[in-house]
Structures are given as structure tokens and as C-alpha cells.
Amino acid sequence: MWILMLMFAVVANAQTEGIFTYEITDNAVTITSVDADGGDIVIPDSIEGYPVTKLADRVFNYANAQTVYIPSTLEDIGNAFGYLYHTSFVVDENNAYYSSDSFGALMNKEQTHFYKLPSYYSQSQYVVPDTVRTFARACFENCLYVEEIILPEGMEQISPNMFFACQSLRQIHIPEGVTTIGSNAFARCYSLESVSLPSTLTQLKESSFTECSVLNHVIIPEGVTSIGTYAFESDYALERIVIPSTVTAFGYGVFENCNAFSHLYYAGTEEQWGAISIRSSNNKLQSVQKHFEFDAAYYDELTVGCDEQIITVSGNGALGATENVQWHLWDEYAQTATAVVIDGTVDRIGKNCFVDYPELAGVVIMSA
Secondary structure, three states: OHHHHHHHHHEOOOEEEOOEEEEEEOOEEEEEEEOOEOOEEEOOOEEOOEEEEEEOOOOOOOOEOOEEEEOOOOOEOOOOOOOOOOOEEEEOOOOOOEEEOOOOOEEEOOOOEEEEOOOOOOOOEEEOOOOOOEEOOOOOOOOOOOOEEEOOOOOOEEOOOOOOOOOOOOEEEOOOOOOEEOOOOOOOOOOOOEEEOOOOOOEEOOOOOOOOOOOOEEEOOOOOOEEOOOOOOOOOOOOEEEEOOOOOEEOOOOOOOOOOOOEEEEOOOHHHHHOOOOOHHHHHHHHOEEEOOOOOHHHOOEEEEEEOOEEEEEEOEEEOOOOOOOOOOOHHHOOOOOEEEEOOOEEEEOOOOOOOOOOOOEEEEOOO
16 A cells, blocks of 8 residues: 555656646656647646656657757657657757757757757758767658768767668768667668778678668678678669678678679688578579689778769779779779879879770879
């Protein structure tokens, strides 16, 4: 009896005020659901005289809002906004726990944790504040218009679903220090042309690059030990991939429906490759043409792009060549490129770099 009396003294039954369903616990209000369909949502700073301090997980899952206004009293948002896509955030400047930027993105007060960018963000580039170190799940999910997102140095993980269905995202540079790319992180990024993976990477989780339908090549760095289930599934344009000698396991159907996949470049020996257990769901790995002892080191610091038939190569490093494989990052542009511009920081140009470029009229090497 005493236990029951104590519980009722602390926890009240769920009640409703306007669009909010809430509970009062320890003289503070937790909002448990929101019934809204469009317009703005102003979270009150108090209900029944008690401060609103917490939002329950997924409280906005079935709500539709243009802007959510967060009061100064709110202390804990949990995973309240995980599936609220088209919403911007305005945080009371007196809130001690959260903040928002001029684009409506939601972060913690110190701007070290990033919660959400509104999916209607319409500029081609978004620069994440350089103070950010961690990211909520799906924080950029369904951002349909952004083509490039600049990530800060010092982060360690690409969270699950982080860029899921960013359909206009064309390129991404993942900074050094990142060790893990989470499940579905870049899935359905239909415009993703290139991705730069850091040397610190150790894990590619399941479906990390599923349905990146124009991605042509990927260089997986030394240190990665396993490639997750369906990691590159339905990447229809994927022709070449570099696999490091540190990889010892492939998940189920890693390259399923990769119809253009034709060349695998393996950093280890043929004997090392033969020691890897490859299940029948990865029959592409058995039939593809394999090149052993491939050295991709000279690609590590290079960025390659092509705009209006002009190839640009920049970064610190060398335009190298290999003795037994004539393939370079820029070969995908070979048939149409009319010019090449090489940044002055490139310190060496290897043999056969621009062989079989029928339209190439000139190469410009910028001064250092």
C-alpha cells in the first residue's frame, strides 16, 4: 500500500492540453505526444504551473510542423525529432541545453552535438559548425536539395541513416579520425558521385552505400576489417573498388545488383585473397576481374572532379601509375574530357596518367 501511495504521489496520469499529451512527474512536465498537422508548434514553457522539461522519444513521429519553438525550460529532447523531416527549429536563447542556427538546424548548447537539419534546406552546400563532434541518427535524412555537406575535423563516427535519401548529395569528404560508417548512412544517395574515405576507417556497416546509383568507384582504406551486408547493393554504376589487405570478412550480398562491377583491386597477394571465406551471396567477388598487390596510396590525398569536360585534380600527393594496372580515379571522364587542370600541390605525375583521352586538348599545371 505504501509503495502504491508513493507512486501516485509522484506520477500523474496522462492528460491533454491543446495538441499536447503530457504527464507530470516530480513537479515537471514530460510531453508524450503531439497531434499537429502543419503550421508552427510552440512548445509551452509550463503546463498547470509546472515547467515543461522533457520530450518523450518519437513524440513528433506522426506530427507535421513547419517550425518548432523550443522554450527555455526544456532540458531533455531524447529522440523526439528523429522522423520530423521538414521542420526548422527556433530555440529560446535562454535555454541552457539547446541551440539553433540561422538555417533552423538544432544542436546542443555548446554546438558539439548535431540533432537535425531541416530537409527543406535549399542551398547547395551546408557547412557543419567546426565545434560539432557527434551526430544524431538520421540528422540529414531526406535533405533533398543539398549537394555538398562539409563535415568538421574531430568527429569519429558517421551515424546510422545520417545521409539517408539525400538525393542531391554529389560528393562527401569524410575527415580523418572517423572510424565507423553506420548502417544506411548513405543509402539512396542517388546523386553521390564520389566519396573520400579516411585512413582511420575500420568499419563499413550494413547497407552503408546501398542504392548510390551513380557511384563509379570506391577506395576502401587499409585498416577496414569487414564490409557489412548489402554495403554497396544496387550501386548500378560501380565499376571498380579497391579492397585493402586488412579486410577478412564480407557480409551477405555486398555487391548484389552491381551490374557494372568489373574490376577489383586488392592490396594483398593472391594467396591472402584465397584465405578469405566468401559466401555464395557474394558471387560477384568470384567472377569479377581481380588485380592483386594494388597500391592506392597515391590516391589518398587527391580530390578529382569534372565540370563542363574539364578535369580538376587537387590535393597533396602524386598522380601515380602502377606497373600492372592502368586505372586512375579520373579515367571515368576519359571519353569526354577536353582539358585537365592540376593543382600546384600535386608533386608527381606518373606514367600513362592520361592515355587514351581522345578529346584532350591540353593540360594546365598550376604553380605551387
